[in-house]
Amino acid sequence: MEQDNNNKESGIDEQYLMSIMAGSPKKEVAVQNADPQKEKAVTKNKLKTKKFSDISYMEQFLTHHTMTKRGDKSIYIRPEYHERLSRIIQIIADDQISLYAYLDNILAYHFEMFEKEITDDFNKKYRPIF
DSSP: OHHHHHHHHHTOOHHHHHHHHHTOOOOOOOOOSOOHHHHHHHHHHHHHHHHHHTSOHIIIIISOOOOSSOOSOOOOOOHHHHHHHHHHHHHTSTTOSOHHHHHHHHHHHHHHHTHHHHHHHHHHHOOOOO
8 A cells, every 4th residue: 555655656657567568559658747847947948048049149249348348357268268259259240349348248148048047056055054
């Protein structure tokens, strides 16, 4: 009796398993215990991706001048990435946007796309002292 309850809770269809072992044709099984949180996250990411796919790469990253000045922070990137980013700016954007503004646009997009995942991972690892 206890095993029957465990099978029902875990979503195991014993009749289906016995029919497979007996050699009867397979039937499609609907996924019952799907995680609605994961489905919402996938749907949200698809919506965001669709939203950004409607705009071209140049419109998304190379035309917005979100920063008015360079600021007082320095970051280090690989030389090959610096060369790549500089060439993208020179060729595609006709040198109309600065490297720091381009990187700022890339980071803004990244944080918007992965906001929920970053927040969830942070909250899992962050434990208050009191």
